[in-house]
Each structure stands twice: as C-alpha cells, then as structure tokens.
Amino acid sequence: SFVTMSLVAAGHHESPVVKEAVRFLQDSVRPDGSWPIDTNLATWTTTLSLNALNEDLPGEAVEPIVSWLLDQQYQEVHPYTNADPGGWAWTDLSGGVPDADDTPGAILVLSQLKSRVDSITQKRIDSAISSANIWLLSLQNRDGGWPTFCRGWGKLPFDRSSPDITAHVLRALMETQPESKRQIARGFRFLDRQQRPDGAWLPLWFGNQFAKEDENPVYGTSRVLLAYAVEHEETNSTERKTRMRKGCEFLSSIQNENGGWGGAKDVVSSVEETALAVDALIACKSDPEAIQRGLNWLIHQVEEGKISEASPIGFYFAKLWYYEKLYPLSFATSALRNALKLVL
Incomplete structure (x- = not known):
C-alpha cells in the first residue's frame, strides 16, 4: 500500500504496476474490512507445523512437502540483502528474504524427515542442509548471536542479534552440524549474557x-x-x-x-x-x-x-x-x- 500511494503521488496512477498493486489490495481484504500485514507466511508456518507434527506427518505427505521445501531454498545471491545462497525466507513468494529464523526451521524439518524419503531425495537434503549451515555460520555476529537478515554492527533491527533466533539456529546446528563447536559455544555465551x-x-x-x-x-x-x-x-x-x-x-x-x-x-x-x-x-x-x-x-x-x-x-x-x-x-x-x- 505504501508503494502504491507513493507511485500515485508521483503521478504514475495509470501505471500497470499501480493497477496490479490495487488489484492485490482488493483481493487481500478480509471479510471484516481489515488487511493483514503479511498475506503469505507459507514457509514459516509449514516448518512450524511439520516440527509440531514430527513423525505423525502422514506418509503420503512426506515426499511432496519435502520437495516443496527444498525448492524454497535460495540458490542465488539475493538481490536485496546480497545474501549468499543457502537460506530460506518466510514465504514462497518472490518478495521473501532469506533469514536466520526460517532457515533453521527448514533445517530441522528436513533433518527430521530425511529417513522417510528415497536415497536421491536424501542426497538433496544433505546438500541443502550443508549449504544452509554454511550460510548460517557466515551470518553469526561478533557478539556470538544471530541476526535476522544481515550480519552487522548489532545496532539496527535487521542486524541486531536476537535470543530467540540465536536459539533456533543453535538447535539446528546441534542437530545437523555439531562439529561447529566454537560457533555453537559463542552462541550460547551470547544467550548467557542476554x-x-x-x-x-x-x-x-x-x-x-x-x-x-x-x-x-x-x-x-x-x-x-x-x-x-x-x-x-x-x-x-x-x-x-x-x-x-x-x-x-x-x-x-x-x-x-x-x-x-x-x-x-x-x-x-x-x-x-x-x-x-x-x-x-x-x-x-x-x-x-x-x-x-x-x-x-x-x-x-x-x-x-x-x-x-x-x-x-x-x-x-x-x-x-x-x-x-x-x-x-x-x-x-x-x-x-x-x-x-x-x-x-
């Protein structure tokens, strides 16, 4: 809505981009007349649900959901944050940004479901988790914690280390890359201080x-x-x-x-x-x-x-x-x- 209003104010009210944005806003309105902040948290809510269900996920759902989740991993440098490949965003839509909360959520799910898929998919999972762990380790801040999107100075919201995100990353690393002892220890020292x-x-x-x-x-x-x-x-x-x-x-x-x-x-x-x-x-x-x-x-x-x-x-x-x-x-x-x- 902010982008749409800005474009209209700048005289671009006839732009196809504005018309598409207005259509999106009309389609997104709730029955009570309100609008959600986000219309799609598909990756985030999927990993939350799968981690909750654990082995109770029906067998016929395993292969499709694993394939879908693997396809959501970023394989190229992100154009907005310049993040390296390996992470997951909160959504499967193009506006997502890889982050350090959705990525460990995906890692934990894939690790949990690995034994329930065929050998070819298992290799895909191994590769995806390895790439994701490399990405997460590169994101660790100097204070030992993990930020949401970007490694930084720990001052801005997006690069400030967060206890809940750091804990999520540590769970994923302890599950799939316990050999990263130094980084894990630094993460826990950050949590101790917080x-x-x-x-x-x-x-x-x-x-x-x-x-x-x-x-x-x-x-x-x-x-x-x-x-x-x-x-x-x-x-x-x-x-x-x-x-x-x-x-x-x-x-x-x-x-x-x-x-x-x-x-x-x-x-x-x-x-x-x-x-x-x-x-x-x-x-x-x-x-x-x-x-x-x-x-x-x-x-x-x-x-x-x-x-x-x-x-x-x-x-x-x-x-x-x-x-x-x-x-x-x-x-x-x-x-x-x-x-x-x-x-x-």
Whole structure:
C-alpha cells in the first residue's frame, strides 16, 4: 500500500504496476474490512507445523512437502540483502528474504524427515542442509548471536542479534552440524549474557500488546529454553543447567491462576503462549505441576472449541501487530504431542 500511494503521488496512477498493486489490495481484504500485514507466511508456518507434527506427518505427505521445501531454498545471491545462497525466507513468494529464523526451521524439518524419503531425495537434503549451515555460520555476529537478515554492527533491527533466533539456529546446528563447536559455544555465551536477572529472555519479532513495553518474555524464554534443553542433554554443563533452571522458574512464576500463560506476568492467557511455555517446561523436565495445569488449560480450550483462536503476538517494527491462524494450532499440537510422550 505504501508503494502504491507513493507511485500515485508521483503521478504514475495509470501505471500497470499501480493497477496490479490495487488489484492485490482488493483481493487481500478480509471479510471484516481489515488487511493483514503479511498475506503469505507459507514457509514459516509449514516448518512450524511439520516440527509440531514430527513423525505423525502422514506418509503420503512426506515426499511432496519435502520437495516443496527444498525448492524454497535460495540458490542465488539475493538481490536485496546480497545474501549468499543457502537460506530460506518466510514465504514462497518472490518478495521473501532469506533469514536466520526460517532457515533453521527448514533445517530441522528436513533433518527430521530425511529417513522417510528415497536415497536421491536424501542426497538433496544433505546438500541443502550443508549449504544452509554454511550460510548460517557466515551470518553469526561478533557478539556470538544471530541476526535476522544481515550480519552487522548489532545496532539496527535487521542486524541486531536476537535470543530467540540465536536459539533456533543453535538447535539446528546441534542437530545437523555439531562439529561447529566454537560457533555453537559463542552462541550460547551470547544467550548467557542476554538472560535477564529474573531468568527471562526477550524475543525480537514477537510481543504482547498487554504486557509492559509490549514485551513477550514468555515467547522469548520458551524458545531459548528449547536450545538449553538440548545443550544440557549433550554436555551436562552446570552453568547451562543453572540458567535453564532460572528460565523455567521464571515461566512457572508468571503462570496465571487459570493455568495458562499470557505474554508476561498478569497478562490474559492465550493458546500460543500457554503452549509455548508448556513445551519448554516439558523439554527441560521442569515443574510437573505447572505443566499439568497448563495442559489442563489447553485441553479445556480444545473441548470448548477455542484452540484455534489466534492472538496478535506477531510484532513488526513501527507497532505493526499481527496474528497467524496456524500459530495456536501448531504450538498447541507440539505441546500436547510432547506431553503425550510423557505418558506413553
């Protein structure tokens, strides 16, 4: 819309580009008269859903979805960010930009599904993951963390290291390239420094409108704890165990009376944030009582038909908020599925 208005103001209202843009805007309007910020998060929501389903993805869906995901990997230098090949963007449309959140999401999915495809596709997966890891390693900032799009000075939003993105990258590297010990260690040292005194971590691209300063420490802490849980299992580091415990204690301390979680203390419970917190506590094997209360809240939402009610936790700069219909479903599926493993 901004580009369209600018072109019209510059006297190009008859341009075919403007007419196509207006058609796109007309086609994108929602039934309630509003417009979404993004119309397509296909790659991001696909990897979230697949990582939630894990081995429960039906067999007949594996080959098509793996092929589709492999085709989304960038094979050439990106014209906007000048990013090298190897990354994935959030969308399969041409306006996407490879980033350090969607790329580890794709890596984890492909690694998980590799054993379920033929040998030729397995080789494609190996090549794709290798290329993606090279790209991610080249993106690591000097402070040890990972930015969204561009390696930089750590000052601008797009090149500033982020705890949630760094944790996502570390999970992918620990899964598929554990030999990158130095880079992984630097990433965890960045996360160590970013942990707040209360045990929480803050994300970059997610927030909560009802929390102080629009922050969402539940999202950030939950995503970082998943990386600490993996690292603790592999190294049994005392320091990481302590930080993981502090993060879990933070989540437990701000659980709402009804058993759910909002984005921060005393914020109304949502499916997304409750599922994220439960998933993290399960991964860290922490606070069974809090886990059970959170599960009870989620199960109640399922029984009441509210499990798909999305909350606007997605946050872009300039106070642009969005909700995504698949967030509550994918996050809840992951939490409930992992909880089921505890009793089977």
